[in-house]
Amino acid sequence: MGISTANLLLFLLLSSVKGDILDDYLRTDGVWILTRNKEFYSTNNEKECAEKCDAEINFNCRGFLFTKKKLQCLTLAENTKTTVVFHSEDAVLYEKKIYLLQCKRGIGKDYRGTEAKTWRGIPCQKWAEKSPHNPNFTPEKHPRAELEENYCRNPDGDVRGPWCYTTDPATRFDYCNIPECEGQVMQTGEDPTVECMECNGEDYHGNVSRTESGLECQRWDAQEPHMHGYTLKHFPGKDLKMNYCRNPDGELRPWCFTMSPTKRWEYCNIPRCTMHPPASGLGSQCISGNGDDYRGRIAITASGNTCQHWNLQFPHKHGWIPDRYPCKNLEENYCRNPDGEKMPWCYTTNATARWEYCTIPSCDGKEPDTPAVDQPEQAQATEECYQGNGVSYRGTASFTITGKKCQAWNSMSPHRHNKTSEHFPNADLRQNYCRNPDADSRPWCYTTDPSVRWEYCNLKRCNGNVQMTLPKPPQTTLEPNPDCIHSNGIDYRGTVARTARGRTCQEWSSQTPHKHDYFTPRTHPKSGLEKNYCRNPDGDVNGPWCYTTDPRKAWEYCDIPKCPPTQYECGKAKTRPKLCAQRIVAGCISHPHSWPWQISLRTSYGLHFCGGTLIDPQWVLTASHCLEKSSRPSSYKVYLGLHEERALETSVQKRDVEKLFKEPHRADIALLKLRSPAIITDQVIPVCLPKENAVLGGREECYVTGWGDTKGTPGEGYLKETGFPVIENKICNRPEFLNGRVKKHELCAGNIHGGTDTCQGDSGGPLVCLDQDRFVQHGVTSWGLGCAQPMKPGVYVRVSNYIPWIKSIMENN
Incomplete structure (x- = not known):
């Protein structure tokens, strides 16, 4: 009762009287494996090839490859558990089932798995070696026992199961902890209280706290020696207690981070329970x-x-x-x-x-x-207002009046509730959209802030019968203070018309008493050369000036006070972002100026080549590799306040770079000091930085922005955005993803199935995550394997690791 059909069938096949020779093999079509020890034979069919494998004398044959077109048989010393697998259209792989089992039947005399340590975690001595113990059982004396390497075996039929000689001089031999194969009757003398796991151990709640190689597990609430995102806050239902082995992420079996600085994580050796739990859920259509x-x-x-x-x-x-x-x-x-x-x-x-x-x-x-199906940009209208008390609202707003992101209605974290589609079938409780299922005064939602259970949504009541409106474009014209100047006053548009020495200014359109052909309303239409007001059309570092009406003095500076520092809140845009999370290769065009910290890093000629982030009015964060071509600050320009890559908007601010700083240990992160501070406007606002060593949990929805390569998708030339989850480094470093390439000072983000990603031209730009009601920059776009490729997420420098360096550079320069 409760044993899985597949495993019971496997057990019966292994236990049954020998029938077809191929019954002892597991077949996989279309694969090829890499092995050093192999022999080639010409055979007519798979059965003849199996006979060659059974009769192989050059090594222990664990399986064979058969190619139908060539009728070629290749016997193998390895299988998919011990080597690399490749795709090969014409090949069929047959593996001996006995070598695939990592469990024992009865006393395990036929166990042929690869366990190589004792139940206490002591590594086994190789059977062919004579140190530290001179063995009685050797490969030469017992060839049929397959005493390979240092694998646990039972050559003498010991009733306690497989064993090995140990590498501990004080312990000659000891038994191995090999779990019983599923579906077997418990043997006499076995301890019925031994801890075991069902399936892949996702529900394991035992107290094992050492890995399969004997390493002590790191506590889940600790960040030393390994930083990670597997915390109770991020995985509240996964029982991450003490330093016990757990499986919070769907691994093959329970695991833990280790206390060894050189081994980030490892599986734990927990035997499989003898029976599967009853199947849960509905086995229907x-x-x-x-x-x-x-x-x-x-x-x-x-x-x-x-x-x-x-x-x-x-x-x-x-x-x-x-x-x-x-x-x-x-x-x-x-x-x-x-x-x-x-x-x-x-x-x-x-x-x-x-x-x-x-x-x-x-x-x-x-x-x-x-x-979800991606819609064309022009069709992405959203319902931005509600009628009456909003019971009928069916838009996609998902933020509260204080900017908190809404919790999904089908989620019970961080807040448990009964407002589900089962209890309110007509309320359209989809995803995390604002709704009013209980006929409150207006739409609301539970929030993703554990300290705030619910809030009303950031929505307005519709005027008249208007139900569907497109968001209004933000004001894009700068409105500098007319009574003072920012920086060198290049944007000053006030009405001062006297020089610092009291001389009256000459009108810019006049050629008397001083003739001037260059600075006129016609030659500089965007410099505000109205009447005789003081201006700075040439960007003079000393500030606004004018031609004078005194024939003896051609021009003079004007005396206009500096504006006080602008107060702002980091990470809060004046225009609500779209928060597009479509499937910025295939992202969507952003609402103009909804990411006001995004900058365009350009050559001295104004050509965009990288992104960056404004973290302070005078400081920009970008990637070191964006600065490889030149170490001279004069080679770069920073454009702020733009939505279109052409940068023709009046909101655009251009700044020269005064200094550049690359991280000294060659991490792909750099700081740029602007020659003059950016002017904080609705279109130019710094992002927030994270706390030092803050770690994301691997489930946060974060957003990247940029003008990079769109690979033929719509939106070329406009700032694009896309949202996708952060992927914990442990997952990202799996062989099928980035195969150990991601370092601890980096993080991964992206859709593991592909579709959206950063690309060329996005480098140096921000990866930001919503924290309460503001955006925090957790990553700097660094590198990736192609753009939007399946199972190849983008890699970002982890900003929280470099907070001390960032603060030190800014304070000392």
Whole structure:
């Protein structure tokens, strides 16, 4: 009762009387594995190849490859558990099942797994070696026991199971902790209280706190020796207590960060329980919630693509292999939800569409949510107002009056509640959109701030019958204080018309008493050369000036006081951002000036090549690699307050770079000091910086912006944005993602299935995350493997690691 069909079948096959020779092998189509020890044979079929493997004398044959076109047989000393797997259209891989089992049957005399340490964590001595212990059992004396390497074996039929000689001179031999294969009866003398895990151990709550190599686990609430995002705050339901082994992220089995500075994390050796728990959820053709318990047989995506079989690696290579995830029920090519997506999905047989959601009816009779489809930019109108008390509001606003992001209605974190679609089926409680299910005075939502349960939404009541409006463009003209100047007063538009020595100014359009051909309203139409007011059309560092009416004095400076420092709140834009999270390669065009800290880093000729972020009126944060071509500050210009890359808006401010500073330990982060501070306006506002060593949890929705390469998607020349989650480094460094390339001072973000990403021209720009009601810059766009490629997220420098360096540079310069 409760044993999975797949594992029971495997057990019966291994236990049954020998039938077809291929029954001892697990078949996988379309793969090739890399192995050093191999032999080639010419055979007519797979059975003959299996006979060659069984008769192999050059090594222990763990499997074979058979190519149908060439009728070639390749016997192998390794299998998929010990080497690298590749795609090969014509090849079929057969692996001996006995070598795939990491568990024992009975006393484990036929155990052929790769466990190589004792139950106390002591590494095993190699069977062929004579130190520190001279063995009685050797490969030469017992060739049929397959005493390979230092793997645990039971060559003498010990009733306590597999054992090995140890590398501890004080302990000659000891037993290994090999779990019992599923479906087996517990042997006499076994300890029934030993801790075990079901499935992949996602619900394991035991007290094991050492890894499989014997390392002590780091506490989950500690950030030393390894910084990480797996905290109770970010994973409230994962029982991350003390330093116990857990599986919060759907790994193959429980794991932990270790106390060794050289080993970030490692799996824990927890035996599998002898029986699976009863299957949960509805095994029908409908879904409840996000469908993670769906076990139906739909195998077509919402767009009509046929699903790829889970046990195949083409046309799309992936890590969701059925044998690794026994409780996810990854059968055939049926739609499933093994990773907690919003609905069941599958990889497709269409080489151009890696994965897609499936359309499966809801068990409560409601129409299933239609998977999001990107809309053209001009069609993205949103309902920005509500009628009456807003019970009928169906727009997409998702922020409260104080700027807090709304909690999703189907989520119980951080606030548990009963306002769900089951209890309010007619309230359209989708995603985290503002709604009014209980007929309150206006739309509201639960907030993502644990300290504020709910708030009304930032929405206005409609005037008349207007239901749908596009957001109004923000005011883009600068309105400097007419009574004072910022910096050198290049934007001064006041009415002072006397020089510092009291001389009256000559009108700019007049040529008497002083003739001047260059500075006129015609030659400088944007410099405000009205009447005879003091101006600074040439950007003179000393400030505004004018030609005088005194024939003896051609021109003089004007005496206009400096404006006091502008007060501002970092990370708060005056124009609410769109917060586009579509599937900035395939992002969407931003609302103009909704990311007012975004700057354009340009050559001295004004050509955009990188992004950056205003973190202070006189300081910009960017990537070091953006400054590789020249170490001279005069080679760069910073443009602020722009939405279009052409930078023709009157809100644009241009600044020269006075100094540049690269991080001294060669991290890809740099600071630029502007020659004169930026003027804070509605279009130019610094972003907030994070606290020192702040760590993201791996689930935050963050946003990137830039004018970079759009790869043919709409929006060329306009600032684009996209939102996607941060990916914990532990996940991002998996072989199928970035394979250990991401360093601890970096972080990953992106859609692991591809579709959106930063690209060339976005480098140096910001990755910002919403914290309460303001945006905080957590990353500087650094590098990636291509743009928007599946399983290749973008990599960003972790800003929180460099707060002391940033503060030191700014304070000392």
